Amino acid sequence: MTEPHAGSDLGLARTKAVPMPDGRYAVSGTKIFISGGDHDLTDNIVHLVLARLPDAPPGPKGLSLFLVPKFYPDGTRSRVHCDRIEEKMGLHGSPTCVMRFDEALCAIVGEPGKGLGAMFVMMNAARLHVALQGIGLLDAAWQKADAYAQERRQMRAPGKGKSAGEADLIGEHPAMRRILDTQRAWVDAGRVLAYRTALELDLIKHSPDADKQAAAQRWCALVTPVMKSVFTHQAFHGGSDCLQVFGGHGYVREWGIEQIVRDARVAMIYEGTNEIQAIDLLVRKILPDGGAGMYALLDTVQADLPDKHKASTQAHARIQTLRAVTAQVVKTAPQDAALAFRVADDYLRAVALVLMDWAWLRIEAGIEADTPNADTRWRAPAKALRDWVLPEFQMRTFIIVSQCAAVAT
Numbered sequence: 001m002t003e004p005h006a007g008s009d010l011g012l013a014r015t016k017a018v019p020m021p022d023g024r025y026a027v028s029g030t031k032i033f034i035s036g037g038d039h040d041l042t043d044n045i046v047h048l049v050l051a052r053l054p055d056a057p058p059g060p061k062g063l064s065l066f067l068v069p070k071f072y073p074d075g076t077r078s079r080v081h082c083d084r085i086e087e088k089m090g091l092h093g094s095p096t097c098v099m100r101f102d103e104a105l106c107a108i109v110g111e112p113g114k115g116l117g118a119m120f121v122m123m124n125a126a127r128l129h130v131a132l133q134g135i136g137l138l139d140a141a142w143q144k145a146d147a148y149a150q151e152r153r154q155m156r157a158p159g160k161g162k163s164a165g166e167a168d169l170i171g172e173h174p175a176m177r178r179i180l181d182t183q184r185a186w187v188d189a190g191r192v193l194a195y196r197t198a199l200e201l202d203l204i205k206h207s208p209d210a211d212k213q214a215a216a217q218r219w220c221a222l223v224t225p226v227m228k229s230v231f232t233h234q235a236f237h238g239g240s241d242c243l244q245v246f247g248g249h250g251y252v253r254e255w256g257i258e259q260i261v262r263d264a265r266v267a268m269i270y271e272g273t274n275e276i277q278a279i280d281l282l283v284r285k286i287l288p289d290g291g292a293g294m295y296a297l298l299d300t301v302q303a304d305l306p307d308k309h310k311a312s313t314q315a316h317a318r319i320q321t322l323r324a325v326t327a328q329v330v331k332t333a334p335q336d337a338a339l340a341f342r343v344a345d346d347y348l349r350a351v352a353l354v355l356m357d358w359a360w361l362r363i364e365a366g367i368e369a370d371t372p373n374a375d376t377r378w379r380a381p382a383k384a385l386r387d388w389v390l391p392e393f394q395m396r397t398f399i400i401v402s403q404c405a406a407v408a409t
């Protein structure tokens with residue numbers, strides 16, 4: 001997809017496809033930042049390429065999708081060249097290539113002008129995969145930091161004895177406990193949301209009930225950009241917090257944690273930057289139906305809270321606040337074309353926090369008397385979520401409401 005001058009705005013893409021007399025097409029142009037664009041891990045590489053037919057209109061509607069192999073079935077090589085492999089901050093296991101298509105012969109996929117829609121079938125899945133990449137990297141960072149914090153001793157932790165010459169574990173210091181339990185809260189909320197979304201994807205495909213299918217579509221459409229954005233954000237920022245647990249030993253290579261921080265950074269950028277995810281959620285998916293889809297999603301979340309949290313709890317109150325904030329943005333947005341774009345990221349974060357709250361209440365409802373290590377493994381992260389993560393909801397909604405008020409006055 002990406003070209004030197006066309007990143008977030010694929011409608012600017014200039015790569016051309018010219019029909020050939022034999023029914024094939026000849027594609028010419030340059031694509032940049034192509035993951036795995038060339039390598040020797042497989043016998044063949046098949047590129048899905050967005051390009052413009054000669055009579056195509058400008059913008060995204062003029063894009064068609066083409067299938068360009070490196071080798072044709074008869075073994076001959078196509079005119080696709082890897083001009084460069086990028087030198088990157090991280091993710092060195094993945095060759096990021098500049099690819100040149102020099103009248104490469106290929107087939108069209110689907111109908112002319114429907115290329116972007118076809119590509120989005122793959123993009124939606126890819127966004128969930130990148131969210132999982134974020135959750136996985138954060139978990140890897142947490143595991144390294146947790147293991148280190150259980151071995152390394154420095155200073156005395158508050159409330160511990162004062163015997164001379166002794167020091168306590170890093171994991172016993174409240175500031176480090178806070179980092180570890182908070183990241184655990186993010187990882188497990190991410191897992192719950194990932195499993196629930198996978199279930200909804202199955203319902204879209206297989207449920208015989210049209211209402212259930214529609215609800216599943218709604219869940220996936222609204223939750224996918226949220227997951228992509230917040231879990232990639234957390235992989236980098238939370239991964240950096242995990243590096244902090246190592247002190248200077250985290251900054252040198254031998255413990256492997258600095259690699260996680262470097263590798264995680266790009267996930268906030270590719271498969272649609274996190275700013276684009278926020279716009280996708282608020283501007284493209286919530287405003288057009290006046291918030292109806294979001295209200296229905298919140299109904300689902302509310303109904304799915306464990307019984308004792310259904311009313312008169314903070315979770316319930318946050319859901320009500322998010323409804324009110326959504327209504328306020330929907331009402332105010334027509335007065336200021338930039339408003340929704342200004343608050344999109346705050347809005348996405350507020351939605352994420354409501355979903356994480358739901359996920360953890362469901363986790364806690366599943367703790368049994370004989371659950372192993374329930375206090376340290378489950379209750380401590382649940383408390384960290386409430387103490388250190390969920391207060392962000394007030395800040396985000398305050399920002400949104402203030403922005404709306406500034407427009408209205």
Ligand SMILES: Cc1cc2nc3c(=O)[nH]c(=O)nc-3n(C[C@H](O)[C@H](O)[C@H](O)COP(=O)(O)OP(=O)(O)OC[C@H]3O[C@@H](n4cnc5c(N)ncnc54)[C@H](O)[C@@H]3O)c2cc1C
Pocket residue numbers: 001002006007008009032033034035036088091096266269270271272273274275276279
């Ligand atoms: C390692 C790596 C691998 C990649 N792999 C692939 C791949 O396999 N295939 C592929 O096609 N592409 C790939 N990409 C490209 C990636 O998808 C783009 O980098 C990304 O979509 C952003 O485009 P851009 O870099 O041109 O940034 P730009 O679009 O120029 O954006 C610059 C900044 O402005 C912000 N911005 C832009 N428009 C808006 C807006 N309307 N509102 C708010 N903010 C905005 C962006 O969020 C970003 O922060 C890869 C990139 C990297 C770094």
